[in-house]
Amino acid sequence: MKLGFREGVLHDETRPDWDAVGPRPIRWSLWYPAAEGSLETEIPGRSWFRRVAVARDAPLQPMAKPYPLVLLSHGTGGSAAGLEWLASRLVNRGFIALGVNHHGNTSGEPYRAEGFACLWERAPDLSLMLDRREDWQGDLAGHIDTDSVFAAGFSAGAYTVMLLLGAVAQFSQFEQSRLKPGGRRGPREFPDLADHIPSLLRTSTAFRDSWSRMSQSYRDDRIRAALVCAPGRSVRGFSEDSLKAIDGPALILVGDADNTAPVEECSKWLHARLDRSLLRILPGGLGHYVFLPEGTALGLSFAEHLFTDPAGIERSDVHEEIAKLSGGFFHGTDIPVDI
Numbered sequence: 001m002k003l004g005f006r007e008g009v010l011h012d013e014t015r016p017d018w019d020a021v022g023p024r025p026i027r028w029s030l031w032y033p034a035a036e037g038s039l040e041t042e043i044p045g046r047s048w049f050r051r052v053a054v055a056r057d058a059p060l061q062p063m064a065k066p067y068p069l070v071l072l073s074h075g076t077g078g079s080a081a082g083l084e085w086l087a088s089r090l091v092n093r094g095f096i097a098l099g100v101n102h103h104g105n106t107s108g109e110p111y112r113a114e115g116f117a118c119l120w121e122r123a124p125d126l127s128l129m130l131d132r133r134e135d136w137q138g139d140l141a142g143h144i145d146t147d148s149v150f151a152a153g154f155s156a157g158a159y160t161v162m163l164l165l166g167a168v169a170q171f172s173q174f175e176q177s178r179l180k181p182g183g184r185r186g187p188r189e190f191p192d193l194a195d196h197i198p199s200l201l202r203t204s205t206a207f208r209d210s211w212s213r214m215s216q217s218y219r220d221d222r223i224r225a226a227l228v229c230a231p232g233r234s235v236r237g238f239s240e241d242s243l244k245a246i247d248g249p250a251l252i253l254v255g256d257a258d259n260t261a262p263v264e265e266c267s268k269w270l271h272a273r274l275d276r277s278l279l280r281i282l283p284g285g286l287g288h289y290v291f292l293p294e295g296t297a298l299g300l301s302f303a304e305h306l307f308t309d310p311a312g313i314e315r316s317d318v319h320e321e322i323a324k325l326s327g328g329f330f331h332g333t334d335i336p337v338d339i
Contacts (some may be wrong), residue, residue: 001060003088004034005043006117010135012128014119018104018114020206026102027108028136029080030068031087034058048299048306049081049292052088059139063094066145068330070224071126071164072099073157073290076116076232076293077189079108083294087151089323095330096144098136100125105156111189113196117174118210119156119234121220123163124125126151131221143174152227154291156259158252159234161226162270166219168242173233186258187232210317217242225249227326228277229291235270243273250277251329254316254320255286257310280325282318285310290318 007030009333011023012091031054034040071092072083080099087097105117115121118136129136133146151161163169171178174186186193186323200207228250254267261267263281271279276329286309295307296314309315 001092002034002036002038002040002058003054003091004032004038004058004060005050005056006030006032006136006138008055008136010128010132013122015124016206018112018204018206018317020204024103024121026103026128027080028129029084029087029099030096030097031084031091031098032140033061033063033091035061035129046298048295048302049084050294050296052084052222053083060143062143066143066148067094067096068145068148068150069151070095070097070330071129071149071151071161072097073122073126073151073153073160074099074102074106074188075155075157076105076119077107077111078108078154078157078292079224082292083152083154083157085319086323086326090327093327093331095327096140098129100129102160113117113190113193114200114204114207114210116187116190116193117172117200118161118214120163120169120208120214120216120218121171121210122156122160123220126160126164127218127220134319146222148224149222150225151226152229152326154229155232156229156234157287158231161223161228162231162235162238162250163218164220164223165248166217166242166246167235168217169214169237170239171237172214182306188326223248225251225330227329228252229322230254230261230288231266231270232260233266235266236311240273243270244275246274247276249329250274251326252277252279253282253325254279255282255288255290257285258288260288278329282321284313284318286313286318290315291322
């Protein structure tokens with residue numbers, strides 16, 4: 001099947017950008033089945049990730065019924081391109097996939113402490129894509145089943161899709177009152193994040209307004225089910241009552257040797273508080289970053305730890321297994337679960 005690809009940017013007029021000089025930008029990427037005969041070409045530019053050839057702006061391969069849609073949310077500091085490996089495989093399984101770059105928390109633009117601290121701002125990015133679907137669907141309108149929408153996220157993206165299912169944040173792990181002596185003060189990409197929060201609360205109206213929205217509900221009833229990949233410690237900030245009230249199914253996937261988001265502390269904790277979740281622990285000494293694409297020589301030279309797996313493990317094989325599990329889950333197939 002040919003892989004179609006389109007991209008663009010929307011602006012959320014209801015929320016400001018972090019400089020408070022304009023509306024919040026939401027850059028999106030769309031992967032879909034392209035019509036037979038479409039020409040696939042390599043995406044130009046240097047990248048840390050191995051990219052697949054795509055048929056840019058090609059017409060859709062029509063199907064007898066509309067395609068179900070999967071919304072994608074990248075990990076902290078990442079980008080929609082970081083989930084292209086999943087998007088392309090979901091397209092081969094009969095889905096259309098739509099990912100966004102989360103403003104201030106994406107490698108697609110300069111990092112901002114605000115974007116890393118206010119993770120709850122990510123969920124409305126995806127809801128906006130559904131609200132404004134006429135602005136990006138174009139000739140795909142009528143071919144996407146907007147009554148059959150799913151969500152998938154990795155790490156901070158897992159936090160995002162849990163918000164869409166109905167999880168409500170009680171606190172941020174980087175609030176001053178939550179910090180422990182000698183403990184983590186931020187993620188790998190922004191290690192001093194906690195030190196920025198007090199000054200931002202004093203000086204930034206955009207940040208204060210966002211911080212006040214922390215404990216709002218961002219549930220979107222259009223989301224039927226969620227793929228939750230390697231959820232991080234941020235999920236421990238969710239209200240347990242809100243987790244118990246979630247009625248949408250979730251498939252939690254995590255590597256058995258994830259030291260960034262430890263299985264017991266994160267995935268098992270979350271699974272135990274959800275009534276309709278499946279937990280699959282992927283074996284083989286797999287770490288957190290197995291959910292990233294395979295690396296190029298450039299990526300390996302700058303961040304070898306992101307692209308190195310245990311001996312004998314082929315990341316592409318793991319990606320195939322993840323796509324098989326998630327595709328079956330979204331299609332309603334039973335999935336074996338390791339607890």
